[in-house]
Amino acid sequence: MNTNDAARDTALKLYGPTVQYADGKVVPGQPVDVEHVLTQFEHLDADARSAFLCIIAHDLTVAIRSVVFDAPVTDAGVDRVKWINESLHRLTSCINPHKRWSAHDEAMLIRGIIKNSFEHGFDGWIGRALAVAAGNTIGANSVVKAK
Amino acid sequence: MGADEIIYAPIPKPPPLRRIHSDALYEQDSDARRSLEYHRTRTTEEIVESLRPGADESLKVKPDGRIFQGNTRIKVLEERGYPVNDLPRDPIP
Numbered sequence: 001m002n003t004n005d006a007a008r009d010t011a012l013k014l015y016g017p018t019v020q021y022a023d024g025k026v027v028p029g030q031p032v033d034v035e036h037v038l039t040q041f042e043h044l045d046a047d048a049r050s051a052f053l054c055i056i057a058h059d060l061t062v063a064i065r066s067v068v069f070d071a072p073v074t075d076a077g078v079d080r081v082k083w084i085n086e087s088l089h090r091l092t093s094c095i096n097p098h099k100r101w102s103a104h105d106e107a108m109l110i111r112g113i114i115k116n117s118f119e120h121g122f123d124g125w126i127g128r129a130l131a132v133a134a135g136n137t138i139g140a141n142s143v144v145k146a147k
Numbered sequence: 148m149g150a151d152e153i154i155y156a157p158i159p160k161p162p163p164l165r166r167i168h169s170d171a172l173y174e175q176d177s178d179a180r181r182s183l184e185y186h187r188t189r190t191t192e193e194i195v196e197s198l199r200p201g202a203d204e205s206l207k208v209k210p211d212g213r214i215f216q217g218n219t220r221i222k223v224l225e226e227r228g229y230p231v232n233d234l235p236r237d238p239i240p
Contacts, residue, residue: 017200017201018237018238019200019237020161020237020238022234023160065167066209066215066240128237131201132203132205133203
């Protein structure tokens, strides 16, 4: 299975952020239409793509906080942090305006990060980040999967 | 109580918010202090909007109430007497 296939297979399983209200009501996150989001992503201009990728990167720093703030960190937690860091390493490289990637290559990078997120247990973070990034750059109504 | 009586359990409310960045951090770390000073220039409405679920830097909270994103903005709201525990949150694992 190549990276594209893996991302497509898992597209239905990525979910946007859950919301918890002060009265205790919880609204679960909605499925993210990954293919639609990535297609629209490739049509964004460079600045908007940067904003998209920065939102994902920023969320991933919170994901690392979530693992390391509660000692002791398990071996699984360390493995997760390594892979989240790897994702950040790639994201921050491709955002550099002096060596900017093509829109297609950036979309492929996101596919790869999605694949890794399922293999290393941070798919919940990627779903949340992808939905929020799309909602803030592409448009809130285009993120969730059509029923 | 009859056998067919239904008992509705109340939905548990989320625990109070707790900042993971102490007040001392803003004295010790110049970047944290600059961030605090910046957010103090913003209106309450702007800060609340920036914390809403779906915003690019929404309020992210652990099940025990610890804030993993939004610490400085919550501190500013607390300084203004805003009821921060009424804010919707993005619960994180």
